[in-house]
Amino acid sequence: MAETNEEVAVLVQRVVKDITNAFRRNPHMKELILSGTLNPIKDLHLGKLALTKFPKSPETWIHRRWVLQQLIQETSLPSFVTKGNLGTIPAERTQRLIQEEMEVCGEAAGRYPSNYNAWSHRIWVLQHLAKLDVKILLDELSSTKHWASMHVSDHSGFHYRQFLLKSLISQTVIDSSVMEQNCLRSEPALVLPKDEEAAASTEEPRINLPHLLEEEVEFSTDLIDSYPGHETLWCHRRHIFYLQHHLNGSQLSQAMEVDGLNDSSKQGYSQETKRLKRTPAPDSLGLEMEHRFIDQVLSTCRNVEQARFANAYRKWLVTLSQ
């Protein structure tokens, strides 16, 4: 590939002239990468440059995913390493790739409003490279918070946060059911997460899901009050409310029942409670709080759109409890 600055400049110019075809995957391109002639890391770098000019370019993002897939499949180095008795985390090399992709997506998201292609690529990376590692999900949730607060109409950005929260919920359920299986099969003397020594050595992030969701609600309230009239913020609130109160019945409480796992005699009882809890119970306290929030907004807002969104949200809440 290009070595000198001049060669790079020519290459970039050719890419810029015909972005639709610059990254079209054809047999030739595939051969070049697989034969080692084309360095995938350099190819990713070229893509990164191209995205500064064409932040949406679907072909560039699609090609990027193909290259990343080659990188994690082809090498003999492991993408994941085991850590303690609770599973795997991404290897350092994979972590670096993930971080780079987060950065590239972040830049592209800033260059074009509601850049769906950039955000869905970001999600893909978390699913396929990071395998929804909980620590990475938590990091992403906190590191994208400021960006979201400065892009209050960026629907894709908020959808990303919804994805993160949903994934955290599902990952916690998986972890706790995996732990449940391990515990029921093994000796009572097995070290459990609530044993402090074990917790320290495995470095497993202790996530408090209800607290995370509560924080997101506060975040939503803060933004809706500061920036009246943005539909994206109200849509986001609906999603969070739904996650909080409708998954409450089944998944959330199951995830928080880690403490009950060491007692195998409880197994029968917990099956029963699980079945009962699966039917979503309308959380009346939550609903009440939301109605109070709507009242507060309507009484103080002077923005016509804001009033419209608040009323629509109220109607939505009503349909939910029917």
Added chain:
Amino acid sequence: MKLYSLSVLYKGDAKVVLLKAAHDVSSFSFFQRSSVQEFMTFTSQLIVERSSKGTRASVKEQDYLCHVYVRNDSLAGVVIADNEYPSRVAFTLLEKVLDEFSKQVDRIDWPVGSPATINYTALEGHLSRYQNPREADPMTKVQAELDETKIILHNTMESLLERGEKLDDLVSKSEVLGTQSKAFYKTARKQNSCCAIM
């Protein structure tokens, strides 16, 4: 959310005079920047020209919102922002800037001033600080003074024009726009995206 420009102008009887301006064109590609800046000056002047004294207005043009405040003493300010930036904060900024400007620059200098002759240096700092509305104006949620119902809303630049007036003509006659900017405008117009230059 973003602020692109902040300008102080004087609405004279004959014409509108630009006194001072600050711009943030960092989000535009390098070659577009000077044209974008010119268009923002052109737009700011046009808006003040077509707004009455003692009024506040917000003019929407595609993804941009231009907020204008023309005081009764003919001093005027224009903020060009995106559609996420809270208008309440934009008007707070305008009020603050014009107040400060009127205290630092003698009234006698306003009708004949220009960015080169006017001695007021705080504009860049204000523009930069107000990029983050919550840091710049923490009380934004609570601000009760401004009556938002009095702000005139225009859905397009066109609605500022007189009957029969065309934006194309104003652009080609403008002294503020360079040849390249006018050429960019023509191309953008052909592609049916007015002011897509910005």
